[in-house]
Amino acid sequence: MAERTLTTKDILQKEFKTSMRGYNPAEVDEYLDDVIRDYESYNKELTQLKAENERLLSKVDELTKQASLSKPTYSPAQPNNTVTNFDILKRLSNLERHVFGSKLDETEENL
DSSP states (O other): OOOOOOOHHHHHTOOOOOOTTOOOHHHHHHHHHHHHHHHHHHHHHHHHHHHHHHHHHHHHHHHHHHHHHHOOOOOTTSOOTTOOHHHHHHHHHHHHHHHHTHHHHHHHHHO
16 A cells, blocks of 8 residues: 555645745635545545454454365265166166156067
């Protein structure tokens, strides 16, 4: 973040040199008062956002810890050795019977 060089006190105490046709000091003071209000508002918002950011970061850490504790130990890299080719063929056959129904039975009888 860029470092600010002016504070509200610096802005408030700034003195401008006056010349014969210089700026109206009352108008300059009024404008600087507006700048000070904006600057204070900016600092207040920045402080609130930093606090909210810290709160959200701590919430993320908390949720990450909870998620890591509740994850199952199942690893997809481990193949399921209990399913054999026979089981797969049997399931496929049952699925075909369910989908095609009696048409499949008639074809097998004709063979």
